[in-house]
Amino acid sequence: MSDRSRNSRRSPPTIKTLADLSGYSIGTISKALRGSPVVAPATKEAILKIAEEVGYQANARGMALRTGKTYQAAVLMPVTAVSDYEWDGVEYTQILSGLSQSLEGSEYRMSVLTIRDAEDGLEAARRVVDLGLADGLIFSGILQDDPRINFLVDAGFPFVSLGRCRRELDYAHVDVDNEWASHAATQRLISGGHRRIALINPRSELCYAADRVDGFVRAFEEAGLSASIDLIVGGDLSTRFGRESALDLIERNDPPTAFVCVNESTTLGVLSGLRDAGMSIGSDVDVIAYDDINVSAYFTPPITTFYQPIEVLGRTLGQFLLKRMAGEEPGALKQVFRPKLIARQSDDLGKKQV
Amino acid sequence: MSDRSRNSRRSPPTIKTLADLSGYSIGTISKALRGSPVVAPATKEAILKIAEEVGYQANARGMALRTGKTYQAAVLMPVTAVSDYEWDGVEYTQILSGLSQSLEGSEYRMSVLTIRDAEDGLEAARRVVDLGLADGLIFSGILQDDPRINFLVDAGFPFVSLGRCRRELDYAHVDVDNEWASHAATQRLISGGHRRIALINPRSELCYAADRVDGFVRAFEEAGLSASIDLIVGGDLSTRFGRESALDLIERNDPPTAFVCVNESTTLGVLSGLRDAGMSIGSDVDVIAYDDINVSAYFTPPITTFYQPIEVLGRTLGQFLLKRMAGEEPGALKQVFRPKLIARQSDDLGKKQV
DNA sequence: AATGTCAATAAAAACGTTTTTATTTTGTTT
DNA sequence: AAACAAAATAAAAACGTTTTTATTGACATT
Numbered sequence: 047m048s049d050r051s052r053n054s055r056r057s058p059p060t061i062k063t064l065a066d067l068s069g070y071s072i073g074t075i076s077k078a079l080r081g082s083p084v085v086a087p088a089t090k091e092a093i094l095k096i097a098e099e100v101g102y103q104a105n106a107r108g109m110a111l112r113t114g115k116t117y118q119a120a121v122l123m124p125v126t127a128v129s130d131y132e133w134d135g136v137e138y139t140q141i142l143s144g145l146s147q148s149l150e151g152s153e154y155r156m157s158v159l160t161i162r163d164a165e166d167g168l169e170a171a172r173r174v175v176d177l178g179l180a181d182g183l184i185f186s187g188i189l190q191d192d193p194r195i196n197f198l199v200d201a202g203f204p205f206v207s208l209g210r211c212r213r214e215l216d217y218a219h220v221d222v223d224n225e226w227a228s229h230a231a232t233q234r235l236i237s238g239g240h241r242r243i244a245l246i247n248p249r250s251e252l253c254y255a256a257d258r259v260d261g262f263v264r265a266f267e268e269a270g271l272s273a274s275i276d277l278i279v280g281g282d283l284s285t286r287f288g289r290e291s292a293l294d295l296i297e298r299n300d301p302p303t304a305f306v307c308v309n310e311s312t313t314l315g316v317l318s319g320l321r322d323a324g325m326s327i328g329s330d331v332d333v334i335a336y337d338d339i340n341v342s343a344y345f346t347p348p349i350t351t352f353y354q355p356i357e358v359l360g361r362t363l364g365q366f367l368l369k370r371m372a373g374e375e376p377g378a379l380k381q382v383f384r385p386k387l388i389a390r391q392s393d394d395l396g397k398k399q400v
Numbered sequence: 401m402s403d404r405s406r407n408s409r410r411s412p413p414t415i416k417t418l419a420d421l422s423g424y425s426i427g428t429i430s431k432a433l434r435g436s437p438v439v440a441p442a443t444k445e446a447i448l449k450i451a452e453e454v455g456y457q458a459n460a461r462g463m464a465l466r467t468g469k470t471y472q473a474a475v476l477m478p479v480t481a482v483s484d485y486e487w488d489g490v491e492y493t494q495i496l497s498g499l500s501q502s503l504e505g506s507e508y509r510m511s512v513l514t515i516r517d518a519e520d521g522l523e524a525a526r527r528v529v530d531l532g533l534a535d536g537l538i539f540s541g542i543l544q545d546d547p548r549i550n551f552l553v554d555a556g557f558p559f560v561s562l563g564r565c566r567r568e569l570d571y572a573h574v575d576v577d578n579e580w581a582s583h584a585a586t587q588r589l590i591s592g593g594h595r596r597i598a599l600i601n602p603r604s605e606l607c608y609a610a611d612r613v614d615g616f617v618r619a620f621e622e623a624g625l626s627a628s629i630d631l632i633v634g635g636d637l638s639t640r641f642g643r644e645s646a647l648d649l650i651e652r653n654d655p656p657t658a659f660v661c662v663n664e665s666t667t668l669g670v671l672s673g674l675r676d677a678g679m680s681i682g683s684d685v686d687v688i689a690y691d692d693i694n695v696s697a698y699f700t701p702p703i704t705t706f707y708q709p710i711e712v713l714g715r716t717l718g719q720f721l722l723k724r725m726a727g728e729e730p731g732a733l734k735q736v737f738r739p740k741l742i743a744r745q746s747d748d749l750g751k752k753q754v
Numbered sequence: 755a756a757t758g759t760c761a762a763t764a765a766a767a768a769c770g771t772t773t774t775t776a777t778t779t780t781g782t783t784t
Numbered sequence: 785a786a787a788c789a790a791a792a793t794a795a796a797a798a799c800g801t802t803t804t805t806a807t808t809g810a811c812a813t814t
Contacts, residue, residue, distance in 0.1 A: 058530065058531075060769095060770055060771085061770065061771065061772095062770075070793075070794085071793065071794045071795070072770090072771085072772095072794095072795095073772080073773080073774095073793080073794065073795075073796090074792085074793055074794075076770095076771065076772055076773085077772085077773095077793095080772085084791080084792075084793090085792075085793080086791080086792060086793085089792080089793085103530070103531055104770085104771075105531075105532075105769085105770050105771070106531065106532075106533070107461065107464040107465040107468075107470070107532070107769080107770070107771085108465055108769070108770030108771035108772090108799095109770075109771055109772080110461040110464065110465070110771085110799095111461040111462055111464070111465045111769085111770075111771070111772095111798095111799050111800065111801085112770075112771040112772045112773085112798075112799055113771080113772070113799085114461075114799075116461070118511070121512075123493070123496065123497075125497040125500065125501075126493075126497065131494070131693060131694050131709045131710075131711060132693075132694060132695075133693040133694065133695040136493070137493075138493045138496075139477070139480070139490070139491075139492045139493055140485070142477065142492075142512055142514065143477075143479040143480065143514055146479065146512070146513075146514040147479075147514075155511055155513070155533070156511060156512050156513075156514075157472070157509055157510060157511040157512070158496055158500070158510050158511070158512050159500075159509070159510075160496065160497055160500040160501075160510075176412065176457070177412075177457055177459075177460065178459075178460070178461070179460070179509070285695055285697075285698045289698060311695075314695065314698050314699075315698055317698075317700070318697075318698040318699075318700070321700060339485060339486075339487040340485050340486060340487065341486075341487040341639055341665075341668065343639075343672075344639045344643060344668050344669055344671070344672035345668075345672075345700075346671070346672070346675060346699075346700040355485045356485075357485060414799095414800055414801085415800065415801065415802095416800075424763075424764085425763065425764045425765070426764095426765095426800090426801085426802095427763080427764065427765075427766090427802080427803080427804095428762085428763055428764075430800095430801065430802055430803085431763095431802085431803095434802085438761080438762075438763090439762075439763080440761080440762060440763090443762080443763085458800085458801075459799085459800050459801070461799080461800070461801085462769095462799070462800030462801035462802090463800080463801055463802080464769095464801085465768095465769050465770065465771085465799085465800075465801070465802095466768075466769055466800075466801045466802045466803085467769085467801080467802070468769075755814100756813105756814090757812100757813080757814080758811105758812085758813075758814095759810100759811085759812075759813090760809105760810085760811080760812095761808100761809090761810085761811100762807105762808085762809090762810100763806100763807085763808080763809100764805100764806080764807070764808085765804105765805080765806070765807085766803100766804085766805075766806085767802100767803085767804075767805090768801100768802085768803080768804090769800105769801085769802090769803105770799105771798100771799085772797100772798085772799090773796100773797085773798080773799105774795105774796085774797075774798095775794100775795080775796075775797090776793100776794080776795070776796085777792100777793080777794070777795080778791100778792085778793075778794085779790100779791085779792075779793090780789100780790085780791075780792095781788105781789085781790080781791095782787100782788085782789075782790095783786100783787085783788075783789095784785100784786085784787080784788095
């Protein structure tokens with residue numbers, strides 16, 4: 047009974063091993079393991095027992111070749127186009143974390159492809175589909191007319207986007223209600239007496255940039271005022287951009303008295319700029335930011351934010367993707383989250399509000 | 401000549417397709433594509449031409465099954481153990497970004513496994529090795545005696561760690577010279593007249609926590625002073641931890657007059673705490689932080705930091721891993737980076753220093 | 755002219771599955 | 785008791801590669 051006599055000690059057990067051990071054929075083993083109803087209950091039980099004993103784990107490569115599936119969910123992660131390693135507040139870690147939570151129980155693993163922009167993302171998506179690199183796709187940074195969504199809908203490939211495009215297409219997505227949040231923030235400032243409000247926005251191709259503009263304008267319209275659209279700026283989401291925008295805006299003829307920022311990194315920049323311009327936030331200027339990682343509480347001064355934990359979005363993305371990969375139609379796989387207002391001392395509007 | 405006459409239009413070309421088209425056998429095709437020297441130059445050329453024409457791309461699953469390789473590099477990404485979605489400043493996005501840059505030209509892709517801690521990471525590492533989920537592994541958050549390193553060295557599995565353990569083992573790694581940076585920061589503050597210096601550290605099991613303590617103590621010793629080791633605190637890297645530590649320390653009998661922080665998120669918390677305690681940073685207290693994503697410049701006040709772009713670490717990790725996966729010994733694959741001092745107004749020590 | 759060597763290629767086997775098709779066994783019906 | 789159906793399992797084929805082994809033909813050697 048040498049070490050390699052029965053089945054070699056070194057290499058992990060395969061279906062073949064189980065067949066030898068149990069006396070059943072490999073086909074029957076496979077069916078038993080997959081829980082096929084054609085195999086007799088007693089047989090299935092015996093096979094599962096042996097599999098358990100020898101610690102059998104299906105070989106992913108064998109399965110992949112046979113089924114054509116990869117058991118991988120791919121994520122397109124934008125590598126920050128911002129130079130000099132500036133913080134741009136895009137917390138992909140949280141997305142990945144939430145996603146992996148949803149994938150945990152399943153047989154799917156997570157692979158990450160880095161992309162530079164949506165166009166580059168289209169390339170990546172094509173590779174994923176053509177080469178079968180993954181069974182499903184997750185991505186964000188959706189444009190108003192997004193090439194990836196167009197391509198994937200057309201190809202019938204399972205995906206869930208973080209964000210919506212403006213075309214009337216049926217696809218699974220998760221999003222933040224940016225129009226609503228922008229409206230709410232702007233309204234807050236308007237009812238606090240502000241008339242000249244700046245909107246620090248992402249690049250205008252991004253769909254949610256437009257959503258925020260919509261909400262911003264609507265708030266003015268509802269108050270019977272004309273919106274300060276000349277104070278809308280768009281750019282990368284870096285702290286530097288926030289700072290430079292603030293410094294620029296404050297120099298203008300009819301400068302803003304309040305700011306609505308897109309996220310925490312730009313907010314930090316705006317605060318830095320206002321401070322250096324000698325403004326005191328909260329008296330001279332109000333800032334309302336969208337909050338990503340709950341850090342605004344520690345700014346100087348603490349900032350009123352609309353808070354939406356990204357991890358929750360990530361979890362939902364994962365749940366939806368699993369369903370899509372299981373063949374479910376996108377119809378019901380759509381969810382838009384409303385961030386929660388967290389009022390802090392950066393504005394004094396709380397008491398005047400409902 | 402129907403649509404599916406020659407080779408079905410729909411499914412991508414395989415080696416078989418090329419064999420039919422070229423008249424050579426599939427074995428020869430395979431060798432030609434891999435650049436084997438046994439195939440005649442003219443033959444190889446002809447085959448490559450056809451492959452190019454039909455847009456042949458090797459099927460990863462077929463290769464994987466046959467070779468046992470996955471062409472995947474796995475990354476163990478810690479999912480923040482910090483509750484309530486606090487920022488902990490662990491910029492894994494940057495690591496992934498740098499890593500993917502290095503992997504770009506290669507045939508390797510990147511897969512991400514989330515883990516809760518080093519022990520959980522050991523589980524993941526076992527899965528990767530036993531199930532052949534990847535051909536190489538990257539991870540960080542190294543403990544003084546790290547179970548993952550022990551296991552992988554023993555298993556002879558290719559990996560590169562971000563950080564070093566304290567055991568004398570031969571393994572590829574990339575690290576920041578934390579002892580040096582901590583020493584330099586502490587020395588700066590000492591020569592600025594500070595004697596009671598706080599050290600905001602990560603959890604003490606982490607190896608680099610010990611490194612920082614070492615450098616901290618050495619700076620005091622070299623100045624002939626006794627180190628303020630009672631002012632060393634360790635915890636998660638959240639902003640909240642920084643804030644609470646600062647508030648706690650400042651209340652003590654013999655409070656610190658300066659802070660050395662582990663990263664930007666804790667620094668932000670320390671600043672927040674000090675502000676609320678009524679201290680003015682730069683006059684009452686100095687803060688020196690290690691900088692991860694270059695955001696300290698925008699704090700109130702701007703903070704002096706030791707700056708090391710994480711993306712560069714990620715790139716190096718990738719380069720080393722490729723070499724390890726190609727069979728290279730770990731001997732030469734070790735690099736320790738010294739972060740760069742960026743003096744800002746949070747301390748007034750610049751002029752007194754060399 | 756028979757033999758051996760080498761280069762080039764073909765053929766076959768293998769990787770570990772799943773799925774389709776074939777075979778055996780058992781039980782039921784007439 | 786023969787014929788058939790159903791259930792259970794076995795056998796074979798297939799997925800797309802790489803690698804090992806076999807075959808062919810050309811050429812050099814004796």
